[in-house]
Amino acid sequence: MHALLVIAHGSRRAASNEEVIELAQRLAVQVEGKYQHVAAGFLEMAEPDIATTMQTCIDAGATRIDVLPYFLSAGRHVVTDVPEDVHKVTEANPQLVVNILPYVGSVPSMLDLMAGICLQA
Amino acid sequence: MHALLVIAHGSRRAASNEEVIELAQRLAVQVEGKYQHVAAGFLEMAEPDIATTMQTCIDAGATRIDVLPYFLSAGRHVVTDVPEDVHKVTEANPQLVVNILPYVGSVPSMLDLMAGICLQA
Numbered sequence: 153m154h155a156l157l158v159i160a161h162g163s164r165r166a167a168s169n170e171e172v173i174e175l176a177q178r179l180a181v182q183v184e185g186k187y188q189h190v191a192a193g194f195l196e197m198a199e200p201d202i203a204t205t206m207q208t209c210i211d212a213g214a215t216r217i218d219v220l221p222y223f224l225s226a227g228r229h230v231v232t233d234v235p236e237d238v239h240k241v242t243e244a245n246p247q248l249v250v251n252i253l254p255y256v257g258s259v260p261s262m263l264d265l266m267a268g269i270c271l272q273a
Numbered sequence: 274m275h276a277l278l279v280i281a282h283g284s285r286r287a288a289s290n291e292e293v294i295e296l297a298q299r300l301a302v303q304v305e306g307k308y309q310h311v312a313a314g315f316l317e318m319a320e321p322d323i324a325t326t327m328q329t330c331i332d333a334g335a336t337r338i339d340v341l342p343y344f345l346s347a348g349r350h351v352v353t354d355v356p357e358d359v360h361k362v363t364e365a366n367p368q369l370v371v372n373i374l375p376y377v378g379s380v381p382s383m384l385d386l387m388a389g390i391c392l393q394a
Contacts, residue, residue, distance in 0.1 A: 165349050
């Protein structure tokens with residue numbers, strides 16, 4: 153079973169974390185042909201954390217997990233922290249295939265999205 | 274003169290901040306019909322900060338500034354910190370027209386962008 157895990161930074165503001173969870177739920181509908189399980193997790197400041205969310209995917213039967221970093225630039229979190237947390241889980245589950253996808257700020261369509269906001273204002 | 278200011282969080286990792294500055298430069302090309310000046314600034318951990326970047330826009334002749342929060346969810350930074358820093362500058366420059374645009378994570382096309390990353394993987 154192929155799972156998708158959206159990882160966000162996490163906020164002290166509960167509404168911000170709920171926004172990410174709702175986004176993952178809406179994303180699940182768009183990618184349901186590929187992923188049978190879609191979850192959201194947080195690097196820090198919010199629950200569930202990365203390890204817990206990955207374990208939930210494994211418990212649901214995931215043999216492959218794609219991790220989508222919901223981050224805008226390649227700061228320490230994208231370069232070091234998220235991969236480290238993911239790596240701990242893969243070390244403990246050597247049969248699991250895990251692929252960290254490009255972070256959302258890295259794709260060319262981000263520029264179009266930003267231009268769209270500016271030109272519609 | 275109408276200026277656009279992209280505000281990102283800021284990172285201890287210089288390459289991450291340069292990524293934002295380059296993104297703003299590429300965005301400038303896409304929106305040049307509307308904005309005669311496009312700059313990037315940072316909430317914290319990096320320079321220039323919001324006040325400095327807004328002053329640079331004013332010095333360049335800006336009478337209107339649109340602020341694009343380069344943030345993914347409505348955490349404390351989007352709800353409180355960025356507006357507060359912007360407000361201090363508008364208080365000191367009452368002739369300036371400032372409009373805070375929707376943050377990048379808030380627009381419907383974000384879901385398409387995320388689905389695109391997942392389905393291309």
